[in-house]
Amino acid sequence: xxxxxxxxxxxxxxxxxxxxxxxxxxxxxxxxxxxxxxxxxxxxxxxxxxxxxxxxxxxxxxxxxxxxxxxxxxxxxxxxxxxxxxxxxxxxxxxxxxxxxxxxxxxxxxxxxxxxxxxxxxxxxxxxxxxxxxxxxxxxxxxxxxxxxxxxxxxxxxxxxxxxxxxxxxxxxxxxxxxxxxxxxxxxxxxxxxxxxxxxxxxxxxxxxxxxxxxxxxxxxxxxxxxxxxxxxxxxxxxxxxxxxxxxxxxxxxxxxxxxxxxxxxxxxxxxxxxxxxxxxxxxxxxxxxxxxxxxxxxxxxxxxxxxxxxxxxxxxxxxxxxxxxxxxxxxxxxxxxxxxxxxxxxxxxxxxxxxxxxxxxxxxxxxxxxxxxxxxxxxxxxxxxxxxxxxxxxxxxxxxxxxxxxxxxxxxxxxxxxxxxxxxxxxxxxxxxxxxxxxxxxxxxxxxxxxxxxxxxxxxxxxxxxxxxxxxxxxxxxxxxxxxxxxxxxxxxxxxxxxxxxxxxxxxxxxxxxxxxxxxxxxxxxxxxxxxxxxxxxx
Amino acid sequence: xxxxxxxxxxxxxxxxxxxxxxxxxxxxxxxxxxxxxxxxxxxxxxxxxxxxxxxxxxxxxxxxxxxxxxxxxxxxxxxxxxxxxxxxxxxxxxxxxxxxxxxxxxxxxxxxxxxxxxxxxxxxxxxxxxxxxxxxxxxxxxxxxxxxxxxxxxxxxxxxxxxxxxxxxxxxxxxxxxxxxxxxxxxxxxxxxxxxxxxxxxxxxxxxxxxxxxxxxxxxxxxxxxxxxxxxxxxxxxxxxxxxxxxxxxxxxxxxxxxxxxxxxxxxxxxxxxxxxxxxxxxxxxxxxxxxxxxxxxxxxxxxxxxxxxxxxxxxxxxxxxxxxxxxxxxx
Numbered sequence: 109x110x111x112x113x114x115x116x117x118x119x120x121x122x123x124x125x126x127x128x129x130x131x132x133x134x135x136x137x138x139x140x141x142x143x144x145x146x147x148x149x150x151x152x153x154x155x156x157x158x159x160x161x162x163x164x165x166x167x168x169x170x171x172x173x174x175x176x177x178x179x180x181x182x183x184x185x186x187x188x189x190x191x192x193x194x195x196x197x198x199x200x201x202x203x204x205x206x207x208x209x210x211x212x213x214x215x216x217x218x219x220x221x222x223x224x225x226x227x228x229x230x231x232x233x234x235x236x237x238x239x240x241x242x243x244x245x246x247x248x249x250x251x252x253x254x255x256x257x258x259x260x261x262x263x264x265x266x267x268x269x270x271x272x273x274x275x276x277x278x279x280x281x282x283x284x285x286x287x288x289x290x291x292x293x294x295x296x297x298x299x300x301x302x303x304x305x306x307x308x309x310x311x312x313x314x315x316x317x318x319x320x321x322x323x324x325x326x327x328x329x330x331x332x333x334x335x336x337x338x339x340x341x342x343x344x345x346x347x348x349x350x351x352x353x354x355x356x357x358x359x360x361x362x363x364x365x366x367x368x369x370x371x372x373x374x375x376x377x378x379x380x381x382x383x384x385x386x387x388x389x390x391x392x393x394x395x396x397x398x399x400x401x402x403x404x405x406x407x408x409x410x411x412x413x414x415x416x417x418x419x420x421x422x423x424x425x426x427x428x429x430x431x432x433x434x435x436x437x438x439x440x441x442x443x444x445x446x447x448x449x450x451x452x453x454x455x456x457x458x459x460x461x462x463x464x465x466x467x468x469x470x471x472x473x474x475x476x477x478x479x480x481x482x483x484x485x486x487x488x489x490x491x492x493x494x495x496x497x498x499x500x501x502x503x504x505x506x507x508x509x510x511x512x513x514x515x516x517x518x519x520x521x522x523x524x525x526x527x528x529x530x531x532x533x534x535x536x537x538x539x540x541x542x543x544x545x546x547x548x549x550x551x552x553x554x555x556x557x558x559x560x561x562x563x564x565x566x567x568x569x570x571x572x573x574x575x576x577x578x579x580x581x582x583x584x585x586x587x588x589x590x591x592x593x594x595x596x597x598x599x600x601x602x603x604x605x606x607x608x609x610x611x612x613x614x615x616x617x618x619x620x621x622x623x624x625x626x627x628x629x630x631x632x633x634x635x636x637x638x639x640x641x642x643x644x645x646x647x648x
Numbered sequence: 649x650x651x652x653x654x655x656x657x658x659x660x661x662x663x664x665x666x667x668x669x670x671x672x673x674x675x676x677x678x679x680x681x682x683x684x685x686x687x688x689x690x691x692x693x694x695x696x697x698x699x700x701x702x703x704x705x706x707x708x709x710x711x712x713x714x715x716x717x718x719x720x721x722x723x724x725x726x727x728x729x730x731x732x733x734x735x736x737x738x739x740x741x742x743x744x745x746x747x748x749x750x751x752x753x754x755x756x757x758x759x760x761x762x763x764x765x766x767x768x769x770x771x772x773x774x775x776x777x778x779x780x781x782x783x784x785x786x787x788x789x790x791x792x793x794x795x796x797x798x799x800x801x802x803x804x805x806x807x808x809x810x811x812x813x814x815x816x817x818x819x820x821x822x823x824x825x826x827x828x829x830x831x832x833x834x835x836x837x838x839x840x841x842x843x844x845x846x847x848x849x850x851x852x853x854x855x856x857x858x859x860x861x862x863x864x865x866x867x868x869x870x871x872x873x874x875x876x877x878x879x880x881x882x883x884x885x886x887x888x889x890x891x892x893x894x895x896x897x898x899x900x901x902x903x904x905x906x907x908x909x910x911x912x913x914x915x916x917x918x919x920x921x922x923x924x925x926x927x928x929x930x931x932x933x934x935x936x937x938x939x940x941x942x943x944x945x946x947x948x949x950x951x952x953x954x955x956x957x958x959x960x961x962x963x964x965x966x967x968x969x970x971x972x973x974x975x976x977x978x979x980x
Contacts, residue, residue: 155972162979226842226859244803246843329808329844330978345712345810346968347719440660447657508720598721599676599706613679613709613850 119559124463124484127456131487131530134523135494138502142356145349145505152354159330160338164358167334170248170323171316174255178312179305181260185406186267187297188399193387195399201407202268205261208410210635212588213258213321214605215624218612219413220254220326221245222420229412246328254322259312261410270304271297272387283390292391314366317359318495320591321605325612335359339497340594349505356498367493420618421625429622438607442587442630445518445603449525450582454575456526457533460484461541468542469549488534491527499524500595517596521603524592529582536581540574541567573641580638584631604630672702673909675898676714676725677732678813679707680849680930687929694921701909710847711813711896715741722746723903728910731771731898734813735957736820738768738897739964747899752911756918756936759895760955768897769914771922772932775891775952776817777867777884778804784861788885792825795885796837803842804862805851809971813894814848814864819974820963821892824956830970834977841978856882867891867950872931874945883950890954896932 189198208216223229224245231242245253278296287295323334333341335355342351429435464484467477491499503520544567552562590605597606604627611620682688682705692703708714711732718730723746733741741747749766757763763770778795780788785802789795795804807815826833842860845851855863866884873882898917900910916922923936928943 153969153972155969155976159972159975159979162976166979227857244842329838329841330975331838333979341810344720345716345808346971347716444657444660447660508722598717599708599726610679610709613845613847617853 120459120462120466121480123459124466124480127459127463128480128484128487131456131490131527134527135490135499137506138499139494141502141506141509142349142353142498145353152351156351160354160358163330163333163335163338164362166332167317167336167362170251170255170332170334171313173248174252174259174316175309175313177252177256178259178263179309181256181406182263182267182308183301184402185260186264186271186301187293188395188402188406189264189268190271190297190387191389191392191395192399192403193389193392195403201403202265204407204410204414205265206635207414207632208258208261210584210631211414212590212605212627212631213254213319214325214590214608214612215417215588215628216257216413217254217322217325218420218608218620218624219415219417220250220257222416223412224250224253229416246326247332250326250328251319251323251332254326255316255319257410257413259315260406263308263312264406266304266308267301270300274300274387276387279387279389287391289391289395310366310369314363314492317362317366318497320497320594321609324590324594325609335362336495336497336591339501340591343501343504343595352501352505356501359495359498360493363495364493367489417621417624417628420621421628424618424622424625426622429619434602434607435623438602438604441518441602442604445522445525445593446583446586448522449529449586450579452522452526453529453533453582454537454578456530457488457537457578458541460488460534461537465542465545469545487530489531491530495591496524496528496589497591497595499527500592504595517598517601521589521592521596522586525586525589526582528589528592529578529585532581532585533578536578537571537574540571544570577638577641580634580641584634584638587634588627588631671906671909672704673699673728673906673913674704674706674726675729675731675913676706676708676717676727677730678710678714678849679847680852681705681732682707683849685929687925690925690929691922694925695913695916698916698921699909699912703913710807710811710815710849712737712809712816713811713846716811718746718901719744725901725903727901728904728906729898729900729913732813732896733768733899734817734894734896735960736813736816736894736963736967737960738765738899739960740967741899742767743964746902748902748907750900750911750914752915752918754918758937759935760893761895761957765897765960768899769917770895770897770935771917772926772930772935773893773895774866774868774932775893775955776814776821776864777869777886777891777950778862779855779865779869779882779884780862781855781858782881782883788883789862789887790885792821792887792889795840795887796822796833798840800839802840802862803860804840804864805842805854805860806844806864807848807851808844808846809974811846812848812851813896814851814866815844816967817892817894818864819970820958821956823970824892824958825889831973831977834974835980838978844978866894866932867952868927868931868933868946871927871943871945871949874948875928875943880948886950886953888953890956891952893952893955893957895935 189195189201192198195201221228224243225231226242226245228243234240235242243249274296282292282296317334318336319334320336320340323332323337324340327333327337335358339352339355339359342348342355464481467473467481470477473481500520507516507520548566552558552566557565588605590609593603593606594609597603604623608620608623608627611623677688680686688705692705695703706727708717711734714730715733715737718725718727721727730741747767750769752769754763754769757770759770759773778789789798806818809815809819822833823830843854845854848865851863852865854860870880870883873879898914900907900914904910918936920937920939923934923938924940926932926934927938927946
C-alpha cells in the first residue's frame with residue numbers, strides 16, 4: 109500500500125506544475141512578443157498619442173458611468189424583489205435576470221438596436237406621440253444602455269442573494285419597532301448592501317472596461333472607442349503591432365490596477381449561490397405598489413431586447429441561412445472550439461485542484477509548496493487581469509512573425525477561451541475536488557484505492573455533475589466569444605459570432621437576426637442544462 | 649460515450665475545414681461586389697463560361713480591409729487576385745512586394761485619365777458624393793464647406809478610412825480642399841456624423857433603411873434608385889469645390905499558384921464580358937467598352953465640377969499621418 113500512496117501525490121503535483129506551466133506559457137509568450145516589438149515605438153505620432161489619451165479617458169468614463177447606472181438601478185430592483193417574496197412569477201423573474209450574462213454580447217447588441225435604435229420600438233413610440241425625435245443610439249448612449257442591460261441584471265441578482273441572507277430575527281425586530289421602509293433601508297438593508305457593493309461594483313467596472321462587442325458595434329466611430337476595441341483595430345485595421353503594444357500595456361495597467369484596488373471582486377459571477385428564498389417580511393404589504401412598479405420597469409428593460417431577438421430571429425429567412433456552406437462551417441468551427449476550450453479548461457482546473465488537494469493534505473507544507481499553492485490559486489484569476497484581447501494580440505504578433513497565423517489561429521482561440529473559462533471552472537470544481545478529498549481520503553486509504561482506480565470508483569461519480577456543469581459554462585462562454593476570435597478571423601476561420609458580425613456589417617440584417625437567435629439558443633440550452641445539473645447536484 | 653464524442657468531433661472537424669481548392673481562381677474583394685445584387689455572381693458566371701475553371705469570391709468588408717487582409721496573410725494568402733482597391737492604395741500595395749506586374753495589354757482600358765501603372769489594371773471609376781434623401785433633407789449641402797458646417801442634428805453616415813475606400817476617399821477629399829486645416833474641418837463635421845461604419849454596405853444600408861438622411865457614396869448611386877426602383881428620391885449633392893475621384897483596380901499576387909488563369913481574368917476584366925455588369929450592378933462608370941449604351945439614368949447624374957485626385961505616392965507617404973489627424977480630430 110505504501111508505494112501507491114506516494115506515487116499518486118507526486119503525479120498530482122506534476123500535473124499541477126504542468127498546468128501552471130502551460131498557463132504561464134500561454135500568457136507569457138504573447139507578453140514577451142509584445143515587448144519585443146516595443147522598440148518600434150517612436151513611430152507613434154503625437155496625433156495618435158492624443159487619440160490614445162482620449163480613448164483611455166473614454167474607457168474609464170464609460171465604465172464608470174455604466175457601473176454607477178447599473179448599481180443605482182439594481183439597488184431598488186433588488187430591494188423590491190427581496191421584499192416581495194411572494195410576487196407572482198418571482199422565480200421566473202430571478203431566472204430571467206441570469207440570462208443577460210449568458211447571452212453572447214453581440215446577440216444582445218442586436219436586440220438593443222431593435223428596441224432602442226433610431227428605427228427601433230422606443231423611437232417609433234416616441235415619434236408617434238410627438239414627444240421627441242428619434243433616439244441616437246450610437247456612441248456613449250448605446251454603450252451605456254447595453255452595459256446597464258448586462259450589469260443591472262447581474263448586480264440585482266447578487267444583491268437579492270445577499271438581502272435574502274438577512275436573518276429572520278431582524279425582520280421580527282423591525283416589525284416590533286414598527287420600522288418604516290426608510291428605517292428598514294437604513295438599519296437593515298443598507299448595511300448588507302454596503303458590505304457587498306464594493307465587490308459588485310468593481311466586478312461590473314472590470315467587465316465594462318473589457319467590453320468588446322458592445323463598443324465595437326455601438327461605439328459609432330473613434331469618438332466612442334475603448335482600449336479593447338482600439339487594440340483590435342490597431343491589428344486588424346492598421347496592422348500596426350507597436351500601437352497594439354502601447355494600447356495593450358495601457359489596458360493591462362488599468363486592469364491590474366483595478367484588480368489590486370478592488371481585490372474583493374465577486375468572481376463567482378455565474379456560479380452564484382441560489383437565490384429565491386421566501387422570506388416573510390413585515391414591510392411587504394406597505395410597499396407593494398411601488399415595488400410592483402419597480403419590478404415591472406426592470407423586467408421590461410431586460411425583457412424587451414430579448415423579445416426583440418426572438419421576434420426578429422423568427423422572421424429570419426432560415427432557408428437562406430442554412431443553404432450557405434459558410435454557416436455550417438461556422439457552426440462546426442464554433443462547436444469544435446467550444447468542445448476543445450471546455451475540455452482544456454477542465455483539464456487545467458482539475459490538474460491545479462488535484463495538486464492543491466495533495467498539498468493541503470500535508471500537515472506542514474514546505475515554503476516551496478506554499479508558494480506553488482498560491483501561484484496556482486492566482487493563475488486561475490489571471491485572465492481577469494490580462495484581458496483576452498491582450499493575450500490574443502500578443503499571439504497574433506507571434507504567429508504573424510512565424511508565419512503560422514493560418515494554421516495555429518484556432519488553437520490559440522481555443523486556449524484563450526479556455527483561460528477565460530478557467531476562473532469559473534475552478535470555482536465550480538473546487539468545493540467538489542478539495543472538499544470531497546477530506547471525506548474520501550480515509551476511506552480510500554483503508555480500502556487501498558489509489559491512482560486511476562480511485563479516480564474511476566470514487567472521484568468520478570462524485571465529480572461528474574460538477575464537471576458537466578463547468579463544461580457547459582465553459583462551452584457557452586466559448587461559443588459566444590467574439591474578442592479572441594475577431595483577431596484571428598479569416599476566410600478559412602469563421603465562428604458563429606464572427607459570421608454574425610459579418611452579416612451585420614454587410615447589412616444582411618434579416619440573416620443576422622436568424623443567426624443571433626440560433627446563437628442565443630445554443631448558449632441558453634447549454635446554461636439550461638448546467639442549471640438542471642446544478643439543482644440536481646444541490647438536491648443530492 | 650467517449651467514442652461517440654470522438655466521432656462527433658471528427659465529423660465537426662471535417663465540416664469546419666474548407667474543401668481543398670482545385671483549379672480555382674480565388675479573388676478577394678469588398679462585400680458589396682459579391683452580394684446577390686452586385687456584379688460578382690454575374691461576372692463569375694460569364695468568366696466560368698469561357699475559362700472552364702471555378703471562380704471563388706472571398707468578400708472582406710471593404711476595400712482597405714481587403715488590402716489589410718492580404719498584408720496579414722502575406723505570402724501564405726490563398727488569394728490569386730485582389731480586386732477592389734483604388735488608386736489611393738496602389739502605391740502602398742506595391743510597396744508590400746506581394747503583387748507582381750500584370751503583364752497584360754491594357755488597350756481596352758478607357759478612363760478619363762491616362763493609365764500607366766504596371767501592377768494594377770483598372771475596372772471602373774466614379775466620384776464620391778454625399779447622397780441625401782430628398783424627402784427628409786429639403787436644403788441639401790450646397791458645398792463641402794456647407795456639409796462641414798451644417799446643422800449637427802441632420803446626420804450623415806460615413807465609413808472608416810482605415811477599412812473602407814469611400815471612407816479613405818472622404819479623408820483625401822477633405823485633405824485636398826482644406827490642407828492643413830483638415831483637422832479642424834473634421835472636428836466640425838464629426839458633430840454631424842451619426843456613426844462611422846467599417847464598410848460601405850453597412851453605411852448605405854443604414855441610409856436606405858432611414859437611420860440617417862445622408863450617406864457618403866458615389867455620384868452614380870442615384871442611378872441605382874432610378875433604374876431599379878424608378879425613383880429620384882435619393883440624390884447626389886454637387887459640390888463646387890469638386891469631387892474626389894476613385895479608380896478601382898485589380899492586381900495579381902506573387903504567391904498565386906494560378907498566375908496564367910489570373911492574367912486571363914485581368915484581360916477578361918477589360919472587355920464587355922466583365923464591363924457589361926459594372927454600370928447597373930456595381931453602379932460605377934465602366935473602365936472599358938460595354939456591349940450596350942448606358943441607361944438614360946446615367947445621363948441625369950450630377951457631373952462633378954472638378955475631378956480631385958491626389959497622387960498614389962503622396963497618399964502612400966501621408967496616409968498614416970492623415971488618419972492619425974482624423975483620429976485626433978474626431979475624438980476631440
